[in-house]
Amino acid sequence: MRKLVAGGxxxxxxxxxxxxxxxxxxxxxxxxxxxEREFERAAGRRVSLGRIRLAALAGNVSVENVSIDEDPTxxxxxxxxxxxxxxxxxxxxxxxxxxxxxxxxxxxxxxxxLRRSPSGTWNFSTIGAASAATPTPPASATTRAVxxxxxxxxxxxxxxxxxxxxxxxxxxRVYTGVNIQATDLSYSSRFPFRLDAMTPGxxxxxxxxxxxxxxxxxxxxxxxxxxxxxxxxxxxxxGFVDPASGLGGIIDFSGTVTSNGREAISKGSLSANRxxxxxxxxxxxxxxxxxxxxxxxxxxxxxxxEQGDVRIGRALARLSGGFRxxxxxxxxxxxxxxxxxxxxxLEAALPAIGVTLPxxxxxxxxxxxxxxxxxxxxxxLTTTGPIKMSNTRxxxxxxxxGMAVVAAFAGIPRSAxxxxxxxxxxxxxxxxxxxxxxxQLVVPxxxxxxxxxxxGPQGALDFRMLAQLTSSSGIARDVARITSFGGPGAxxxxxxxxxxxxxxxxxxxxxxxxxxxxxDTATKAASGLLKGLFNKKPK
Numbered sequence: 001m002r003k004l005v006a007g008g009x010x011x012x013x014x015x016x017x018x019x020x021x022x023x024x025x026x027x028x029x030x031x032x033x034x035x036e037r038e039f040e041r042a043a044g045r046r047v048s049l050g051r052i053r054l055a056a057l058a059g060n061v062s063v064e065n066v067s068i069d070e071d072p073t074x075x076x077x078x079x080x081x082x083x084x085x086x087x088x089x090x091x092x093x094x095x096x097x098x099x100x101x102x103x104x105x106x107x108x109x110x111x112x113x114l115r116r117s118p119s120g121t122w123n124f125s126t127i128g129a130a131s132a133a134t135p136t137p138p139a140s141a142t143t144r145a146v147x148x149x150x151x152x153x154x155x156x157x158x159x160x161x162x163x164x165x166x167x168x169x170x171x172x173r174v175y176t177g178v179n180i181q182a183t184d185l186s187y188s189s190r191f192p193f194r195l196d197a198m199t200p201g202x203x204x205x206x207x208x209x210x211x212x213x214x215x216x217x218x219x220x221x222x223x224x225x226x227x228x229x230x231x232x233x234x235x236x237x238x239g240f241v242d243p244a245s246g247l248g249g250i251i252d253f254s255g256t257v258t259s260n261g262r263e264a265i266s267k268g269s270l271s272a273n274r275x276x277x278x279x280x281x282x283x284x285x286x287x288x289x290x291x292x293x294x295x296x297x298x299x300x301x302x303x304x305x306e307q308g309d310v311r312i313g314r315a316l317a318r319l320s321g322g323f324r325x326x327x328x329x330x331x332x333x334x335x336x337x338x339x340x341x342x343x344x345x346l347e348a349a350l351p352a353i354g355v356t357l358p359x360x361x362x363x364x365x366x367x368x369x370x371x372x373x374x375x376x377x378x379x380x381l382t383t384t385g386p387i388k389m390s391n392t393r394x395x396x397x398x399x400x401x402g403m404a405v406v407a408a409f410a411g412i413p414r415s416a417x418x419x420x421x422x423x424x425x426x427x428x429x430x431x432x433x434x435x436x437x438x439x440q441l442v443v444p445x446x447x448x449x450x451x452x453x454x455x456g457p458q459g460a461l462d463f464r465m466l467a468q469l470t471s472s473s474g475i476a477r478d479v480a481r482i483t484s485f486g487g488p489g490a491x492x493x494x495x496x497x498x499x500x501x502x503x504x505x506x507x508x509x510x511x512x513x514x515x516x517x518x519x520d521t522a523t524k525a526a527s528g529l530l531k532g533l534f535n536k537k538p539k
Contacts, residue, residue, distance in 0.1 A: 035063075043127055045069045045079065061087045066107070074115045074123040082110035088153075104153035112156075112178075114163045120301050120325075125220045156180040161197070163239075173200055173239035187214045190223075201234030203250075207257075221261035221298065228268070229254055235272075240330075241379035246279030246431045246457075259298070267293040267307075275352045277381075279431050280457035284352035288312055290319065301325045310336060313345035317370070329377040336374055336383075340367045343392045353429055354459050356501040358397045366392025366420070372427075382430045389423040400446055403505045406467075406494045412446055419444055433457060439465075446470060450491075459500040464508060466491040 032052050039047040050065030068080040088104035115123040159178035165171075175197045182193040190212040197205050209226030230253040241247045255268015270290045274283035289311045296303035301324060308319030321334030343366040350356070357363070372385035400412040421442040428435045434455040441449040447470040453463025468491045498504035 039068075043068055045071070045127070049085075063087065066110075070113070070115075071123050071126050074117070077113065079123060080107070080110055080112050082107045084108045104155065106155040106157055107159065108157050110156060110159045112159060112161045114161060116163075116165045118166050122220045125218045127219050128214065128216065152184060154180070154182045154185055171239045171242075175199060175205075182211070185214065186212055187216055189213055193226075199230070199233055200239050201232075201237030203233040204231050205229070205233075215261060223261050224257060224259045224264075226257050227255075228257055244279075245379035246276060246281065247379050247381075248274070248276035248283065250274055262298055264296045264298060264303075265293070266296065275349070277352050277429065277431070278354040278433055278457065281354040281459070282351040282356065284350075285348035286312060288349060288352075292319070294323075305334065308334075310338075312349050313342075315341035315345040315368075317341065321374070329379070331377050332374060332381070334374045335372065337371045339369050341369070342366075343368050343389060354433055354455050354457065354500070356459050356499070357394075358501050358503070361397040362395045364393040364395045364417075366390055380431060382428065384426070384428045386426050387424065389420065392420050392423075394418040394420060399443060402503060403446070403494070406492065406505055406507050412469075415445060433460075436463075439463075444470065453496065455500060461496050461498055461500060461503055463496040464493070465496055466493050468492075 032049055035052070036047050036049050039049070046069040048065075048067045048069075049063050051063075053062045053064075063085040064083075066080070066082040066085045067078045070077055070079045086106040086108065088106075113123075117123075157179060159180070161175045161178050163173040163175070177196070177198040179196045180193065182191055184191045190210045193207075193209065193211050195205070195207040199205055206229040207226050209224065211222055211224045211226075213223070215221040215223075230251065233251040233253070234248075235241060235251060236243060236248040249272045252271045252273075253268060255266060255270075258265045268291075270292070272288045272290075275288050276283050291307070291309045291311075292305060293307040294303050294305050302322060303324075304322045305320055310317040310319050315338065317336050317338030319334060319336050321332065323330060323332045323334070343363050346368060347357070347363045366389060368387065368389050370385065370387045372383050372387075374381055374383045376382050395417045397418055398415050399418040401414050404412070421444055423441050425436040425439040428437075435452075436454070437452050439449075439451050439453070443449065446467070448468045449465055450468075451463055451465035453461065453465075455461060493508035495506045495508045496503055497506070
């Protein structure tokens with residue numbers, strides 16, 4: 001019995017060796033012209049193949065220097081080039097009938113260039129369209145050796161994808177280490193796939209799910225249902241934004257994308273660390289998270305935010321509105337509203353918009369209300385609207401002492417902190433900084449301060465202010481009476497310069513002069529009016 005088993009095993013081994021030997025005698029390079037024609041028919045593009053070699057022990061056919069032409073409407077550079085393509089084949093049909101049956105198809109180190117037209121059409125959209133529209137001709141004496149190309153498995157190994165978009169502000173984005181695997185690709189049913197890649201700036205993206213059936217007319221409209229994970233995505237290095245915009249941050253995302261080919265639904269959680277929204281600003285010290293659900297019309301290239309919860313610690317704001325993806329940029333038209341948000345939770349995020357508190361200072365207690373419009377391309381966003389802070393304390397900073405250089409504030413009592421009753425303004429935040437209009441600050445120990453100004457890069461301050469002091473006694477009252485103009489309650493003008501972390505206060509001499517001129521003009525006008533009334537002769 002043992003001899004019988006050993007003899008059977010030896011016989012099988014001999015048959016395998018004979019089969020391998022026979023396969024090695026087959027010149028598979030003879031299949032190149034027919035293989036090129038079949039690939040061209042499948043892709044709807046011109047396909048160029050280099051030398052074809054048989055690796056019998058590895059169980060595959062290796063094709064060198066493969067390229068697939070670009071859609072002519074997008075240019076002449078190749079759509080795909082690959083160092084090699086390995087094709088796993090069935091050896092028995094190859095030996096017996098010299099037919100090449102493909103089991104798996106692997107592109108090694110390919111470079112794929114994705115281009116988008118101004119109308120939003122992708123260059124890969126037409127892949128396979130000609131094949132799907134043209135029926136396969138019947139076999140003949142000249143085509144009987146044409147291989148069947150029903151591919152059970154498609155693999156892209158260690159690839160590089162360049163995304164190039166048109167327009168004056170277009171920037172290329174290069175994804176490396178691209179690995180894609182899909183099995184049982186079909187025009188009639190769904191199939192599983194997996195994608196992994198490194199994003200610009202050394203982040204990573206992972207996508208896994210199902211796709212299909214392949215759309216025969218527009219490959220980009222193929223339905224997809226996938227889980228998506230993005231880690232350490234560097235906004236500044238991504239190529240999605242202008243590097244000069246000042247926008248930055250590291251983004252992590254976890255969510256799902258579901259598309260039926262006409263509409264894509266995306267939902268998930270996005271976390272932005274080290275966020276920067278203003279040129280030259282230091283990054284936020286806390287993450288900003290957004291939990292959202294959006295619907296996107298693939299044909300119109302526009303979408304809506306159906307849910308948008310923006311959180312900074314325990315502070316919550318609501319994001320709503322729409323967005324649009326044009327050829328070279330994504331633009332938004334949204335609103336963000338928050339009510340009774342705890343101020344201390346927001347403090348660590350203030351550097352992102354160019355606001356850094358003085359050294360040793362912190363915000364204690366209080367709430368913030370805001371109702372802002374957010375508009376424009378994502379790397380040139382403009383945010384406008386009213387904000388109001390109530391009942392907070394700037395701990396570790398004495399505003400009165402800092403303002404003592406302005407004569408009118410000379411007698412204000414010193415304090416370790418600054419209690420703020422209200423701080424309100426209409427703000428405009430852009431990559432270049434912040435502009436505040438109709439600024440009103442009520443500090444009970446000092447009075448009411450109002451004005452306008454800007455916070456520029458690196459927190460540079462440029463404000464013109466007017467102070468109406470709280471009723472007081474002693475020096476503060478007397479100096480205020482001397483330096484104010486325009487009558488009771490008119491106020492004292494002063495300037496705020498320096499930076500948000502080290503503000504400087506100074507008298508506004510030009511403001512005083514303007515006030516005196518205005519006061520003199522008003523006095524003369526009133527005097528003339530009185531004279532006119534009392535000197536008027538009776539009729």
